[in-house]
Amino acid sequence: xxxxxxxxxxxxxxxxxxxxxxSAKYDELVCNAGFLESGEWVRVYxxxxxxxxxxxxxxxxxxxxxDLVRRERDLRQESYSPKRGIDEEIxxxxxxxxxxxRDWRERKRFACRDLFTSMSELIGLAKTDGVWKSLATVKPxxxxxxxxxxxxxxxxxxxxxxxxxxxxxxxxxxxxRELQVVRKVPYKYYYHFLTExxxxxxxxxxxxxxxxxxxxxxxxxTEGDEVAANxxxxxxxxxxxxxxxxxxxxxxxxxxxIKAPNPFTIIGVFYPPVTTQLGFNF
Numbered sequence: 459x460x461x462x463x464x465x466x467x468x469x470x471x472x473x474x475x476x477x478x479x480x481s482a483k484y485d486e487l488v489c490n491a492g493f494l495e496s497g498e499w500v501r502v503y504x505x506x507x508x509x510x511x512x513x514x515x516x517x518x519x520x521x522x523x524x525d526l527v528r529r530e531r532d533l534r535q536e537s538y539s540p541k542r543g544i545d546e547e548i549x550x551x552x553x554x555x556x557x558x559x560r561d562w563r564e565r566k567r568f569a570c571r572d573l574f575t576s577m578s579e580l581i582g583l584a585k586t587d588g589v590w591k592s593l594a595t596v597k598p599x600x601x602x603x604x605x606x607x608x609x610x611x612x613x614x615x616x617x618x619x620x621x622x623x624x625x626x627x628x629x630x631x632x633x634x635r636e637l638q639v640v641r642k643v644p645y646k647y648y649y650h651f652l653t654e655x656x657x658x659x660x661x662x663x664x665x666x667x668x669x670x671x672x673x674x675x676x677x678x679x680t681e682g683d684e685v686a687a688n689x690x691x692x693x694x695x696x697x698x699x700x701x702x703x704x705x706x707x708x709x710x711x712x713x714x715x716i717k718a719p720n721p722f723t724i725i726g727v728f729y730p731p732v733t734t735q736l737g738f739n740f
Contacts, residue, residue: 460498461498461500461535461536462528463527463528464526464541465500465527465538466526467523467524467525468523468525468538469494469522469551469552470493470500470502470521470526471493471494471520471521471554472491472516472520472521472522473491473493473518473569473707473726473728474489474490474492474666474709474725474726475489475490475518475666475667475668476489476490476666476667477643477665477666477667477669477670489501489502489504489505489709489725490502490505491536491593491707491709491726493568493571497568497571497572498536499536499572500526500537500538500593501536501537501538501593501709502524502526502538502539502540503538503539504539504543516548517553518668519554519555519565520550520553521550521551521552521553522548522549522550523548523549523550524540524541524546525540525541526538526539526541532712533590533712533715533716534592534593534710534712534715535589535590535592536592536593537592554568560731562730565730569595569705569707569728570705571595572594573594573595573597573705574595574596574597574653575596575599576653576654576655577596577653577656577660578653578655578656580594580708580722581720581721584710584715584721584722585716590715592710592715593708593709593710594707594708594709595707595728596705597705598649598651598704598705598706599651599652599654601649601650601651601700602650602651602652602659603650604648604695604696605648605650606645606647606688606691606692607645607647607648608644608645608646609642609643609644610644611642611644612642641674643673643674644684645684645688647664647691647695648664649661649664649706649724660720662708662720662724663723663724664695664723664724664727665723665724666726666727668726668727669691669695672691672694673688673691676691699729701732702729702732703729703730703731703732703733704728705727705728705729706724706726706727706728707725707726707727707728708722709722710722710723711723
């Protein structure tokens with residue numbers, strides 16, 4: 459194992475927040491991932507993000523501070539939990555901005571440190587005993603298409619009914635704040651792409667919070683027209699991003715890490731402007 463069992467006062471640069479999912483054990487969970495100051499990937503789970511006090515909620519590319527402990531029943535070496543569980547205090551201690559000049563170099567320094575150009579190589583490391591690689595940045599060689607697919611419109615009843623959704627403010631105010639059950643996005647989104655050595659395109663689902671939030675924003679803009687809303691989502695993830703220096707943050711789930719031929723999904727998208735210093739031009 460390349461990281462210690464405990465990391466006190468860890469500083470983590472958040473680059474990934476997945477869309478909230480119901481959990482029978484924790485009500486609702488968000489999986490976070492990012493980089494330690496030394497550059498290694500870490501996964502922070504579980505976090506009841508929407509129930510955090512407002513002063514503990516954080517954004518992508520914020521530095522957060524918390525005590526971490528390795529998840530004992532998780533073979534993936536990057537997987538940690540807040541030491542005090544969902545009651546862990548999380549402090550925002552910094553942010554990497556691109557500034558008025560849209561300078562992405564500092565973000566790139568972390569995002570592209572652990573860079574793969576071959577999904578086959580990455581999957582091989584994910585399946586290697588003692589390595590179990592589960593987080594990485596991937597640079598696609600060629601983007602083929604962006605796919606929108608209809609999905610179930612509601613959470614399964616047993617998942618929805620398990621959501622108790624009481625705010626952590628309850629201990630502070632004595633009354634608590636009821637949170638609405640997060641809306642389920644009724645579509646799934648996929649990128650089809652090639653990496654080095656691929657003979658045919660790969661199809662991988664996009665699971666980050668950003669694309670779910672974008673759908674709801676676009677739906678409001680189009681006054682409930684789902685076709686028009688997805689047209690706007692496509693415009694951003696296809697037309698706009700394909701003209702960027704596009705990278706994928708990818709990660710595995712514990713349930714699929716061993717059994718799935720390709721256990722990775724796209725858990726975030728990194729899209730700095732095209733430069734001649736690093737990356738492919740589309």
